[in-house]
Amino acid sequence: MTDLHVVLPGDVDDPAAPSGGNRYDREVCRRLTGAGWVVREHAVAGSWPFPDTGTRTALAAALAEVPDGGLVLLDGLAACAAPDVVAPEAKRLRPVVLVHLPLGDETGLSPADAALLTAREAETLRAAAGVVATSAAAARRLAQLHGLTGVAVAEPGVDPAPAAQPSPGGTRLLCVAAVTPRKGHDVLLDALGRLGGLDWECRCVGAAASPWARELRDPTGRVVFAGPRTGAELAAEYAAADLLVLPSRAETYGMVVTEALARAVPVVASAADGVPEALGMDPRGARPGLLVPPGDPAALTAALRRWLTEPDLRRDLRAAAAGRRATLTGWDTTARRITDILQETR
CATH class of the missing domain: 3.40.50.2000 (Glycogen Phosphorylase B;)
Incomplete structure (x- = not known):
């Protein structure tokens, strides 16, 4: 030894x-x-x-x-x-x-x-x-x-996990990240505020103790900051999600991306650093999510709007996420x- x-x-x-x-x-x-x-x-x-x-x-x-x-x-x-x-x-x-x-x-x-x-x-x-x-x-x-x-x-x-059961409209959004400037929650809140009358809910899971976090404002009243979760509680958050949203400004890999994909949950994320690597492709070469420029709330809004309003896109991304799930190490x-x-x- x-x-x-x-x-x-x-x-x-x-x-x-x-x-x-x-x-x-x-x-x-x-x-x-x-x-x-x-x-x-x-x-x-x-x-x-x-x-x-x-x-x-x-x-x-x-x-x-x-x-x-x-x-x-x-x-x-x-x-x-x-x-x-x-x-x-x-x-x-x-x-x-x-x-x-x-x-x-x-x-x-x-x-x-x-x-x-x-x-x-x-x-x-x-x-x-x-x-x-x-x-x-x-x-x-x-x-x-x-x-x-x-x-x-x-x-x-990433640990193997049961596949999540999606809702028809894909309205259950999840962000798993400490609430810090690097993770881009201000971009997320801005983007969600531009979605108009669309039906959605968003849970933000992660520590939010910084002064910056306390200054964030949700213009919609539909975002829940749930605090940190680990173990079975975090697994339950993924299991109840339709889409992971990761708006990071910088991210060397993005472990939450593969944790979502392990449950066949698609991803909308910023194309920051290593995130495209984590997202990857399914065996057919299809991407199991949408990538947007970091720090761009308008682009994030457009991606979320597509997810919420295009059933065919949701079907295709869910199929790609299921395929990517099988390739994770x-x-x-x-x-x-x-x-x-x-x-x-x-």
């Missing part, structure tokens, strides 16, 4: 703040353990992505526990902004950094903060023994940003890919 030290954000198991990145970390750790790795976790709480002295000290203490030559998988959120800690330790360890989202690409940063995070991330990743991205689009972005070569890709998996495939990457760093 091989020891693997994994450095995770401190909130990795916080049910009040579920995220795709945390879910990815958890699923990979679980499956690597099942495959015979001795996984030693180090959860580092602190002020990410702008680590203060205490946060850097905690990260340094976690890495100091790893013996010389040890193999370390670091979540990028807990490592990329602290090159002063990671780079020196990289001289005695074998660190592999898993990047869920380039730090400087987070929506809402000032240009100065974005530049600072990008510079810190570049220093960290150049010192690492390996870099992993969660989509081909993200790998290309990291290569472009930091002049890297050989960025590996390990796409998220599970988390064991992701873990095998991570295993291959880790073994290549020896």
Whole structure:
């Protein structure tokens, strides 16, 4: 058996703040353990992505526990902004950094903060023994940003799930995302407000604790912000949906897309970064959803209007979603890919 030290954000198991990145970390750790790795976790709480002295000290203490030559998988959120800690330790360890989202690409940063995070991330990743991205689009972005070569890709998996039972009119809309500027809920609310007298309802599932979230206004009175959901509660949200809507401004992959497709639920989403990869095609080459430009409420309205008013389109997208459902890969495939990457760093 091989020891693997994994450095995770401190909130990795916080049910009040579920995220795709945390879910990815958890699923990979679980499956690597099942495959015979001795996984030693180090959860580092602190002020990410702008680590203060205490946060850097905690990260340094976690890495100091790893013996010389040890193999370390670091979540990028807990490592990329602290090159002063990671780079020196990289001289005695074998660190592999898993990047869920380039730090400087987070929506809402000032240009100065974005530049600072990008510079810190570049220093960290150049010192690492390996870099992993969660989509081909993200790998290309990291290569472009930091002049890297050989960025590996390990796409998220998805758990099998029963197919949802659609309603005739397709009126049950679902958005699963933390309510932050990057996820584009303001675009969604704007788009829904333009649908006029059409029949629909929309549930937004995700943590909504930020000041930005509290300032959002629903002009229709038909949007429910349900808060975070995990496990059986989240599965029930997907099971009751006709259409997933993901209006993100940036999205390295979009795990909620494949989670919807695992239930044969079609998707309307922004064509941001890795989302087209997640959406994919069915075996006939048909797309199981509609893609629109990020940050374009008029385009999102047009796509939703088509979904709600064109029965033939709903039929075709549902058939494509059912076909795509059969092609999805599970988390064991992701873990095998991570295993291959880790073994290549020896």
